[in-house]
Structures are given as structure tokens and as C-alpha cells.
Amino acid sequence: MKRKFKNDLRLIGGILLVAIICFILFFATLEPGDFVQISVNGKAIKSFDLNKNTEFEIVTGENDEQINLLVIENGYAFIKSANCPDKICEHHIKIKNSGETIVCLPHKVVISIESVQYEN
């Protein structure tokens, strides 16, 4: 039993180590981005300048019934309101660094900060 408990501790330590390494790798590569890219269903549909204040309604769904209101303000992007069931995107913190994302799983919408602009 004692031997197993030691193994448990090793296991938990190992997982923590992986998490810490991921954390360091993620923040070491962090830098402010310049563009806000909107993707729906894994396809990029639109891109905005992060330094220009804008509001944009992302309308998705078969009958255009799914709405996420994206707001870009003072170099930060966030979802001001959404009619998805869980509202996780709405509560997400504001993002500005390249690689950061706000995801709305129910609407399959991803807002991501990029350093290059998406071209049509």
C-alpha cells in the first residue's frame, strides 16, 4: 500500500511537471498580436486590426440564429454578448497576445489573435 502511495505521488508530480513545462513554453512565446481573426467551423472568415476599436456581430447557424458580439477596444478583444447556452465566451477574459483564443463551442466560433492578417 505504501509503495503504491509513493507511486501516486510520483504520478501527480509528473503531471504537475508537464503542466508547468507547458505553462513556461506558452508564456515564453507570448507576444502581443496585431490582428483578430474570426473562424467558424475551423475556417477563417474575417480579420480585424486589433488597434482599431470595432464592434462586429458574428452570425452563424443554419438560420442565422446564433450571435456572438465581438468588441475590439483599446488593443483588447472580447465577446460582449452571445446567445449561446453556456456563455463561456462571454465570461472569457479579454485577449491581446498572439495565440490567445476565445472559443464558443456551441456556435463553433473561435476568436484568435494573430500576427499576420488573414487574406480572402
Next chain:
Amino acid sequence: MKINIKKITLFGLLTAVSMVLSYVEMLLPPILAAVPGVKIGLPNIIIIFVLYKFTVKQAVIVSLLRVVMVTLLFGNAMVFIYSFAGAVLSICVMSMLKKINLFSVIGISVLGAVSHNVGQTIVAIIILQTKGIAFYMIPLLISGIVAGILIGILGGLLIKRFKKIKLC
């Protein structure tokens, strides 16, 4: 394995309890609003109990039945893909750990919880084709450890209480 009425009833009951625990968990407010998917994983108590008290095969059946039934009752197709991926990876990992017999209930529960979260994150990355979601892996790993320890302790207590009781 012979199937008799006692077994049918018992596993029906165990599946029902795990479904109720899923429902109870849905009623709880989200623990961390910023990170979707952080939860305790109450149904895992039953899965671990079956894994220890009965066989791997039976634990797999209860786990997958739970996912299917809960989706039919409360979810939709999208929810099913996420829960199914999490449940399959989790039960595979836990069964393997049980077989190699290196860890206690807590260790198995922790790796089960962590693999559940990893499975769901991988599916989210595939469906949304966004690598940025991988960032969520960090809080989900930590929350998996905490939830896994909790569920491991609870599951261990349950197994201990039922040690002398022959169920079927």
C-alpha cells in the same frame, strides 16, 4: 460471465446512479468560468467502484452506457462527441493502470480525470482546428489532479465499505 437477473438489476442500478451523478454535476455552478470543462467528475466514483469490485469489461460498459444515456436525456450531438472522447480515453487509461497494478485508487482516479480532460481538449482542437485551445490543457491538467484526488478518496471509501459485501 453468466447473465442473471441479479446482475442485470445491479448494473442497471449502477448505471442509473452514475447518470444521476452526471445530472447533479450539471446542476452545480461552473467552478471556473474562464476555463470550460473544469468539473469534479462525480460519475467517475461509480466507474472506479465497478473497476475495482467487478471487471474491466463491466466498467467499460457502465461508462459508455452512461455517456449515451446522459446525452439522450440532456445533451446533443456535440456534447456526445466531447463526453464520448473523454470517457473512452479515461476508461482505457484507468483499465490499463488497474492491470499493471502500480498505483492505488487515487493514482488511477487522477490519471483517469487527466486523460478525460486531455481527450476532450484533443477533440476540441480537431473539431475547431485551432491549436490555441491547447492552452486550456494547463488549467485542465491541474484541475484534473485535484478532482482526481477527491474522487479517488471517495471511490476508495466506497470500495472499502463494500469489501465484505458480496454483490453478485
